[in-house]
Amino acid sequence: MVKYVYLKNVLNPQNMTKYKLEKNMEVYSKCSDYASDACPCELAENGCCIVCSMCRGEDYCSCTDTVSFCVYQDLISNGGKARPRRRSVSCQVTFVKQYGDDFRFIRLNIPDGDTTEFKKLGAYVFVRTNENPHFDTPISVLYDEQKNNSIGLLIQMQGIKTNCFRNLQKGDSVYLRGPYFNGIQGRKMIAGLRGGSAAVFCRGIGFLPSLGVILTLKANGNKVDVYLDRGNFNTHLLNLLSRVFEVHLSEVDMCDETGKITDEMRSVIDKHLQNETGLLHFGMSDYLIKNIAEILDTYSQIPSVSFINNVQMCCGEGICGACTRNIDSPGVVHLCKEQLDMEELKKIMKVKI
Amino acid sequence: MSKIVIAGGGWAGVSAAVSAKKAGAQAVLIEKTDMLLGAGNAGGIFRNNGRFTAAEEMKALGAGELFDIMDQCALHKGISFPGHVHASLYDVGAIEPVVRRFAEDIGIELMMESHIMDVRFSNGKIHALLLDDGTGIEGDAFVDATGSSGPMGNCLRYGHGCSMCIQRCPTFGPRVSLTAKCGIRDLVGKRADGTPGVFSGACKIDKESLSPELRKQLDTEGVAVVKVPDEDIDYGKLGRKACKQYALKEYSENIILLDTGAAKLMTSYYPLGKLRKLPGLENARYIDPYSAGKGNSIRYLSVAPCLDTMQAEGVDNLFCGGEKGAPLIGHTEAVLTGALAGHNAVRCTENKEQVVLPDSLAVGLMISHSHQNFIQKRKYDERYTFSGGSFFELMKELGLYTTDIGEIASRVELAGLTNMFGSTLP
Numbered sequence A: 001m002v003k004y005v006y007l008k009n010v011l012n013p014q015n016m017t018k019y020k021l022e023k024n025m026e027v028y029s030k031c032s033d034y035a036s037d038a039c040p041c042e043l044a045e046n047g048c049c050i051v052c053s054m055c056r057g058e059d060y061c062s063c064t065d066t067v068s069f070c071v072y073q074d075l076i077s078n079g080g081k082a083r084p085r086r087r088s089v090s091c092q093v094t095f096v097k098q099y100g101d102d103f104r105f106i107r108l109n110i111p112d113g114d115t116t117e118f119k120k121l122g123a124y125v126f127v128r129t130n131e132n133p134h135f136d137t138p139i140s141v142l143y144d145e146q147k148n149n150s151i152g153l154l155i156q157m158q159g160i161k162t163n164c165f166r167n168l169q170k171g172d173s174v175y176l177r178g179p180y181f182n183g184i185q186g187r188k189m190i191a192g193l194r195g196g197s198a199a200v201f202c203r204g205i206g207f208l209p210s211l212g213v214i215l216t217l218k219a220n221g222n223k224v225d226v227y228l229d230r231g232n233f234n235t236h237l238l239n240l241l242s243r244v245f246e247v248h249l250s251e252v253d254m255c256d257e258t259g260k261i262t263d264e265m266r267s268v269i270d271k272h273l274q275n276e277t278g279l280l281h282f283g284m285s286d287y288l289i290k291n292i293a294e295i296l297d298t299y300s301q302i303p304s305v306s307f308i309n310n311v312q313m314c315c316g317e318g319i320c321g322a323c324t325r326n327i328d329s330p331g332v333v334h335l336c337k338e339q340l341d342m343e344e345l346k347k348i349m350k351v352k353i
Numbered sequence B: 001m002s003k004i005v006i007a008g009g010g011w012a013g014v015s016a017a018v019s020a021k022k023a024g025a026q027a028v029l030i031e032k033t034d035m036l037l038g039a040g041n042a043g044g045i046f047r048n049n050g051r052f053t054a055a056e057e058m059k060a061l062g063a064g065e066l067f068d069i070m071d072q073c074a075l076h077k078g079i080s081f082p083g084h085v086h087a088s089l090y091d092v093g094a095i096e097p098v099v100r101r102f103a104e105d106i107g108i109e110l111m112m113e114s115h116i117m118d119v120r121f122s123n124g125k126i127h128a129l130l131l132d133d134g135t136g137i138e139g140d141a142f143v144d145a146t147g148s149s150g151p152m153g154n155c156l157r158y159g160h161g162c163s164m165c166i167q168r169c170p171t172f173g174p175r176v177s178l179t180a181k182c183g184i185r186d187l188v189g190k191r192a193d194g195t196p197g198v199f200s201g202a203c204k205i206d207k208e209s210l211s212p213e214l215r216k217q218l219d220t221e222g223v224a225v226v227k228v229p230d231e232d233i234d235y236g237k238l239g240r241k242a243c244k245q246y247a248l249k250e251y252s253e254n255i256i257l258l259d260t261g262a263a264k265l266m267t268s269y270y271p272l273g274k275l276r277k278l279p280g281l282e283n284a285r286y287i288d289p290y291s292a293g294k295g296n297s298i299r300y301l302s303v304a305p306c307l308d309t310m311q312a313e314g315v316d317n318l319f320c321g322g323e324k325g326a327p328l329i330g331h332t333e334a335v336l337t338g339a340l341a342g343h344n345a346v347r348c349t350e351n352k353e354q355v356v357l358p359d360s361l362a363v364g365l366m367i368s369h370s371h372q373n374f375i376q377k378r379k380y381d382e383r384y385t386f387s388g389g390s391f392f393e394l395m396k397e398l399g400l401y402t403t404d405i406g407e408i409a410s411r412v413e414l415a416g417l418t419n420m421f422g423s424t425l426p
């Protein structure tokens, strides 16, 4: 499960520089690593590339949405070898703050000082405190701070993998691997919406990974309505986050205790579908996403959708298989790495739980 | 009014849009780059050999507008060069805006810089084309005129890498085969040795980089033939070329330059160092493709199996034009197949019987002959053009080759097809 966080300078919001998104030439293809520093990866080297038919050993190029970067060309010019896989690096903790019992905010120093990649839409990292490389925890990047070469993570401590962060103090170090970019499904739909309108629905902690989505949508000139169901999430933190990132929240009770979607939520969704809102984003558990998918199914036409990637993952490289799902396409999809198109998104919303 | 959506704005796509519009439909033309005409921006030769006959047949059939524009933009008319007579050369630097204005004037809706990525397809029908930003463009019938060159991976495996041709895949995105998206397997043209794909057959040199004497000769005569030093002659290259009509010995022993606004070099690629050894070319510089010293685009990797009506086999409302619809080389050939695809697309939406052009016309024979050899007989190593190779020989043999415009008009009249493309459907 990706745990989320996005925060700015928690100590002193007034001192923060505003979160700015740069418009750079980013290509959103089927693979969230396409054209990144890690591409071509071991999948390409071993004939399993998500994007490139030629790297998969087929006879002809059937690229569809890629520009500028030819995975096959890069693989060949790199001697048929993958680019080095992301390695764990040791990072110093420069700041820690505890929220309630379960949430711990940590700021990490990035050794090479380059944090630009960490602010991409859907960026997440794997972190751990101990030497054992098998128990990495995926956590969304809350923000990057170029001035201080640091990134912020907010970790919900709830099990054996995350409890090790409880005693973490300033000056300690953690192992960090990343960033990876598949923390959000529907990155292309989000990045592609310009000057339109979007509705973002979040419940509890799902608000955290959705912050990057809200900020991206806003930076692209869209009108964004954000609806929040606090659930039993730390209210103080939510208030702080919405103040720091200047996100206006409308409170909605999204579900009852059994997870059934409320009439109130239905009518908000209905209003947005009537108003031809360009994109609906869901930052909530897979169970709720599934219930909402069933409601969306009753409409003849729905706009683009995106949602947070709640999937359990382990390697993040599309290799180990911890994150796979079957959506009756040929083969399985590796949700740690693969972006789904609208049809697949609709299917996966329903099969996930 | 039915709505025809055309994918790809090369000569074939433009021609399909024009004929759909004239048949009374709404025509939407989607092109990934910022220019119409596709490979037509790199070519320029028309009316050479049998293409003269074909152009005049098309005019008599009522699809003359695009040929009129070519004539109007011609820098040279009636010139000869090895193996070719009465050729015209249009100005590749000037023709695209003229075509674009014409298309807009007759009410074709142009969607430029719109990259098609996928189709919405079910029950044997396409419902919409999907752009890469997720927009769906719905229509009643569709034309796939996306050509057969690229994307980069193909030029890399079967050529010498992306040579930066007019398609500009790295910038505007890859060609996408709509027929393949509907589950139809693309047929693949091959070289004499069986390798898939064929190099495009010409490149453009910046005229300004030629010596004043050579430039003057091109300006006045339209042609220049320069002898290649013996040590640099490469006969092997002929088999790798797309253009059968230029796969002649003369094209190995000489370099042949034609004035199409730029200096068109009639060979698929030619190392710059060798080129600069030739008199008058000491400072030569390529402008299309930029890497013509090393390679050229790879074509004919995506030809769809089509009926002679240009309908794609297996999809009720998809028609193909240009290199997509048959292994044909040339602007004239693209205009022909495009026009028929656009026209039959309208007929299909109005439940009218579709048209097949008869073999008594060179244009009809071209379609049936190329389909028969490529699709039925699986001869993947031949490509067809009115201007040379086996098809021109066949035209001559059957008495179809003529430059007598009166004879052509009566031929079309006899087939009962005068102005067929010119009038709205009854």
Ligand SMILES: Cc1cc2nc3c(=O)[nH]c(=O)nc-3n(C[C@H](O)[C@H](O)[C@H](O)COP(=O)(O)OP(=O)(O)OC[C@H]3O[C@@H](n4cnc5c(N)ncnc54)[C@H](O)[C@@H]3O)c2cc1C
Residues within 6 Å of the ligand: B007, B008, B009, B010, B011, B012, B013, B030, B031, B032, B033, B035, B036, B037, B038, B039, B040, B042, B043, B044, B045, B046, B114, B115, B116, B117, B145, B146, B147, B148, B149, B167, B174, B175, B176, B200, B201, B202, B203, B297, B321, B322, B323, B324, B328, B329, B330, B331, B332, B334
């Ligand atoms: C260098 C060169 C020189 C030539 N010289 C001559 C000549 O002198 N005389 C002659 O008669 N013939 C010549 N030819 C051949 C002739 O140009 C072609 O056979 C003919 O123009 C093909 O037309 P077409 O419309 O089928 O394809 P193209 O011209 O290839 O057009 C395809 C169009 O579809 C667009 N497209 C592709 N994929 C997509 C997508 N996914 N979404 C949206 N749009 C898309 C492309 O951008 C392009 O504009 C030459 C060819 C080359 C390459």
Ligand code: FES
Residues within 6 Å of the ligand: A312, A313, A314, A315, A316, A317, A318, A319, A320, A321, A322, A323, A324, A334, A335, A336, A337
């Ligand atoms: S997490 Fe290992 S394959 Fe996806």
